[in-house]
Amino acid sequence: SSGLHDSFARVPRTPPLSALGFVALSPTFGLRDLARMNPRAALPLLDVRVPEVYDRLDSISAHDFLTRIRFPEAAHHLAFEVFSRSFFADPRELSAAELVLMFHIYFLGSSEGLLFDVPDEPFPTALWDPLQRYLAGHGVDVRTRTPVRQVRPLPDGGLDVTTDDRTTRYDALVLALDSGGLRRVVGASPELGDAEWRAGIERLRTAPPFLVSRLWLDRPVAYDRPGFLGTSGFGPLDNVSVLDRWEGEAARWARRTRGSVVELHAYAVAPDADRGAVQAEALRQLHRIYPETQSARIVDERHEWRADCPMFPVGGYRDRPGVRSPDPAVMVAGDMVRTGLPVALMERAATSGFLAANALLERWGVRGQTLWTVPRAGRSAALRRLAALGAD
Structure with a gap:
C-alpha cells in the first residue's frame, strides 16, 4: 500500500543468483538497508537442511527471525509477509523454520524459482474429474461426500472403516485429511496408534479462517x-x-x-x-x-x-505426524505431515501421498514411485561454508 511494487518474474532462476537477484532488483533493499542488516543472523538462510532447520528455527517466529536479521521493514511487508501469509498465518505465530524452508525452495534450492505451472481449466475439469474416471476404470470405488467416522484395527492386521452407512474391512489405509479431520477421526478411534502419536495429533492446530x-x-x-x-x-x-x-x-x-x-x-x-x-x-x-x-x-x-488449513505454530513441528503411523497398515498424508524433504503445503501434500503409497506397496513387494526433490541442503559449497560460521 506504500506504492512499492516488485516482481519475481525478473529474478534470475539459477541459484544462488536467484537470491542475489532478489535483493539487487527489489526496491526494498537500498544500500543503507543492506548496511544495517545483521549478516551473521542471516547465515542460516544459506544452507537450509531438512530436518535440521526445525531443530534450529522452530522455536522462534518468522517475524522475530526477520527482526533478528534486521531485514528492511519494507521487505517484511512486500516479500516475506506475503510468503508467511500464504501459510494462512500471521508471521508472529508462524514457525521461522517454515519461512526459511520456503526461502530455500524458491531461491537457493530450485531452478524453478517462484514461477508456477497452473492448470488452464478449472481443477475439476483439468484434474479431479479425469482422475476419478481413471481410478474408476481400474476398479476403484470413489465415494465423495462420505465422512469417515471411525477406524478400528483388527487382530489379523486389517482395519474396519466406518462411515455413516456401513463398516467395511480394508487391508491398508491412508489418512489423507486436514488437521481437524485427522483429529476427529483419531479421537473417535481409541484403538488406533499409540498414546504418544495420538497426543501429538490432538495438539495439531488449524489456521484461522x-x-x-x-x-x-x-x-x-x-x-x-x-x-x-x-x-x-x-x-x-x-x-x-x-x-x-x-x-x-x-x-x-x-x-x-x-x-x-x-x-x-x-x-x-x-x-x-x-x-x-x-x-x-x-x-x-x-x-x-x-x-x-x-x-x-x-x-x-x-x-x-x-478453515481447513494446518497451522505451523512456533514449536509445533514435534507434534506433526510422519507418514508412517504406529500401525504398519495405516499411513498419514497431507500438508501438515513431516516428510524429511524440503517441500511446502501443496507440494508436501502430494509428496506425502506418494510416500504413503510407497510405504504400503513395500508390504506387498511392489516398487513404488520414484520421487525427485530440491536438494536437502544448500547447493553452493561456498554458501554452505559461510552458513557454518553462523552455527559456531
Missing part, C-alpha cells in the same frame, strides 16, 4: 494487470487474481461478455470477524488497487469461507 471471493464483472480490468498480484497493507486483502488471464473457462466468459473474472483472497481472518464486513472490505481494497473496477457492475459473485 480464510475467504475466497470470485467476482464476475461486466467490464475488463486494465489490460496490463497481472494474472496474480500478492498484496500487503490493504486490510484483509492478501492477493488478487485476474482469472481470465490464464483460466480457459473464465477467459471464454470474459470474451463472450466483454467482462472479467476476478478472485480475491483474505487469509488469517479473525475467527470472530463479521464475514460480510470482511467481504465488503476486500472489495473496497480491490477498488483501491485496480481503480477501474470501482465502476464495474458485479454480474455474479461467490464467497467461500474455509
Whole structure:
C-alpha cells in the first residue's frame, strides 16, 4: 500500500543468483538497508537442511527471525509477509523454520524459482474429474461426500472403516485429511496408534479462517494487470487474481461478455470477524488497487469461507505426524505431515501421498514411485561454508 511494487518474474532462476537477484532488483533493499542488516543472523538462510532447520528455527517466529536479521521493514511487508501469509498465518505465530524452508525452495534450492505451472481449466475439469474416471476404470470405488467416522484395527492386521452407512474391512489405509479431520477421526478411534502419536495429533492446530471471493464483472480490468498480484497493507486483502488471464473457462466468459473474472483472497481472518464486513472490505481494497473496477457492475459473485488449513505454530513441528503411523497398515498424508524433504503445503501434500503409497506397496513387494526433490541442503559449497560460521 506504500506504492512499492516488485516482481519475481525478473529474478534470475539459477541459484544462488536467484537470491542475489532478489535483493539487487527489489526496491526494498537500498544500500543503507543492506548496511544495517545483521549478516551473521542471516547465515542460516544459506544452507537450509531438512530436518535440521526445525531443530534450529522452530522455536522462534518468522517475524522475530526477520527482526533478528534486521531485514528492511519494507521487505517484511512486500516479500516475506506475503510468503508467511500464504501459510494462512500471521508471521508472529508462524514457525521461522517454515519461512526459511520456503526461502530455500524458491531461491537457493530450485531452478524453478517462484514461477508456477497452473492448470488452464478449472481443477475439476483439468484434474479431479479425469482422475476419478481413471481410478474408476481400474476398479476403484470413489465415494465423495462420505465422512469417515471411525477406524478400528483388527487382530489379523486389517482395519474396519466406518462411515455413516456401513463398516467395511480394508487391508491398508491412508489418512489423507486436514488437521481437524485427522483429529476427529483419531479421537473417535481409541484403538488406533499409540498414546504418544495420538497426543501429538490432538495438539495439531488449524489456521484461522480464510475467504475466497470470485467476482464476475461486466467490464475488463486494465489490460496490463497481472494474472496474480500478492498484496500487503490493504486490510484483509492478501492477493488478487485476474482469472481470465490464464483460466480457459473464465477467459471464454470474459470474451463472450466483454467482462472479467476476478478472485480475491483474505487469509488469517479473525475467527470472530463479521464475514460480510470482511467481504465488503476486500472489495473496497480491490477498488483501491485496480481503480477501474470501482465502476464495474458485479454480474455474479461467490464467497467461500474455509478453515481447513494446518497451522505451523512456533514449536509445533514435534507434534506433526510422519507418514508412517504406529500401525504398519495405516499411513498419514497431507500438508501438515513431516516428510524429511524440503517441500511446502501443496507440494508436501502430494509428496506425502506418494510416500504413503510407497510405504504400503513395500508390504506387498511392489516398487513404488520414484520421487525427485530440491536438494536437502544448500547447493553452493561456498554458501554452505559461510552458513557454518553462523552455527559456531
